[in-house]
């Protein structure tokens with residue numbers, strides 16, 4: 001196992017962005033300091049051919065001009081906060097409303113657009129650190145976050161999050177990788193077979209804000225308790241799918257001991273990805289707003305459904321829904337979470 005560091009690019013202000021590569025001899029994981037981003041993940045298919053299975057950009061130009069959070073670490077509060085407002089310890093917090101001037105999405109890029117400090121840890125991990133200052137995009141408190149990516153000998157990518165703030169704040173980090181198990185330059189993920197161990201979703205209004213309801217997946221296009229292709233029901237007339245142009249929803253995870261929270265399998269390549277997390281939810285986002293106008297890795301347009309994201313998280317807008325699992329942390333209280341992707345090939 002080895003970690004190597006190289007130059008990735010230069011920001012408009014001259015700051016350098018570095019890339020770290022970790023290889024276990026079979027799989028290579030590449031990470032960049034802009035956004036503590038999972039830049040690439042090369043894995044073999046059933047014939048031993050290596051492909052990068054993450055959809056995104058080859059260079060900084062794409063990351064800076066066209067990002068839909070490809071590969072990024074998102075925080076301090078991933079997903080949406082209604083009206084950019086939440087109450088913490090009785091105080092109204094007003095956040096940047098970076099989506100339609102209405103909602104706060106992905107904290108306005110608070111952590112995903114930052115250049116993080118990075119250091120190799122041993123021979124198979126990289127730890128990223130960034131402190132966001134009190135007031136950034138409206139959030140209260142200086143918040144220091146660490147994200148550590150580890151590639152194990154047995155082909156697991158483990159992402160560990162740690163954060164602590166000097167004021168009470170909501171903390172909800174995720175990773176926003178778009179996977180395409182056929183390879184980054186392939187068309188779309190509609191033929192991928194997906195399973196999610198979830199009985200309920202949190203349906204949303206037309207601004208993608210949870211209504212507060214927890215709705216059973218039984219008999220709907222959201223029932224992935226048994227495997228289904230992503231494309232099988234994506235165009236159903238279900239109002240939830242119609243308003244989001246596909247899947248863009250939080251699934252409440254059942255968390256059965258020893259069972260993956262989600263599994264993605266792609267039959268042509270034989271690649272399989274199993275997701276394990278300690279967080280209560282996962283946002284399944286099927287790249288619905290990609291429309292082919294932006295060019296991604298290998299010169300391929302990023303078309304609708306080019307990749308799928310499994311963003312592990314607290315439920316969206318949780319500070320405004322006291323019935324949802326809560327993620328407000330007191331000053332000095334530590335936030336810790338682990339998400340793991342297990343990579344394998346089915347012959």
Ligand code: BGC
Nearest residue numbers: 068069079248283285289311
């Ligand atoms: C959101 C999508 C959004 C995408 C890129 C996802 O987490 O749920 O609605 O388009 O991020 O910003």
